[in-house]
Amino acid sequence: MTKHPPTTETRIDLRIILSAGVLAVLLVCAGATTWYVEEEKSIQATVGNIKL
Numbered sequence: 001m002t003k004h005p006p007t008t009e010t011r012i013d014l015r016i017i018l019s020a021g022v023l024a025v026l027l028v029c030a031g032a033t034t035w036y037v038e039e040e041k042s043i044q045a046t047v048g049n050i051k052l
Helices: 008-030 043-048
Strands: none
Touching: none
């Protein structure tokens, strides 16, 4: 059995799948939470008080 180089259609399909994956990752990152630290508290104290 010999391997043939990918066709143009296969390359386009792979690009669409890759683009959709990148878009999904960007959308997930866009929904990330921003945490604010009060001036009188340290970052470590704030992180220790986070309840998930």
